[in-house]
Amino acid sequence: MSRTALDGFPLQDTEKDHLMATVARLCKVYFVDLLGFCLMGNHFHLVVRMNPSDDLNDEDITERYKLLYGKESRIIPCQINDFRNRLTSLGDFMKDIKQGFTRLNAA
Template sequence: MGNHFHLLVTMRPEDEVSDKEVQTSFQRRYGDEYTLMPGQIPFYRQKWTSLSEYVKEIKQGFTRVYNKKRGRKGTFWAERFKSVIVEKGETLINCLAYIDLNPIRAGLVDRPEEYHWSSLGYRFRSSRKDGFLSWNLGLKEYNVKSPKERLRLYREFVYARGGVDLGKGRILDAIALPENVERFIQRTRFFTDAGIIGSREFVRQGFELFRDIIRPKRERKPHRIQGLDQVYSLKRLT
């Protein structure tokens, strides 16, 4: 976007990453010029399974390149990133659709795949060239088809959610809950500020798991998001 970006990523816990995977990642990143010592493995395992470190490297790397290109100095990003824990399945694919529809809401393009810096646009141009983006789109029916078919199904889902015109007056709002299109657009803040978003049980369990990090002043209960069926938020947003 003009002054920020959105990422939907799967972070793996440290205990699910083997020593061999850390060594392989190290060699891919630094080549044969450097050798990873056994005592360094825990450090890199922690570093490469940390969301904060992941975002930090992206932002710092971009800033270095941008500053060099523009002949400027100093920081580029004004604030710390915000993060939301998203449940797999229906909530996840709605979150991905929210991200891909951002350029439409901002008036940058007429169709989401026309925006070069989005996952939908990238998949349209490079869907069969590499494995840069995951094809796990959150729903079982999107995982059993060919990449081309998954792309078609997901595109229809995004168009329906955003009420996007296909051309010649045709709108794919009959494919995925057309009565919720406007409500979906009005509830988009939940995908950036909810804290935890998903089913009631997912939000409840997430709160208990991260209670020591959240440190709430009072007990938090899942709040239902009106207009999004069976989706709850950790925070009550207006």
């Protein structure tokens, strides 16, 4: 769950669309299953299951890296384990949702 500190209901339809687009994009990058969600006027709830990092091979990580940074990007082999941990972390997933949503709406 994530709630805004603003009074009232600052999330209108346009902001909710941006938020859901951000969640959908990051669900393709992270090793996460989105089981349910609820968007309210001032907060949202997500029900997710993070997939364990030990189930992933280096090719899986490289593929998701390219989804996030572009098809021409290259991950350095020594970064694979760090990126594997990031892409299976609930905290990083939520951080990227919030930061991605904030960037879209701050512009």
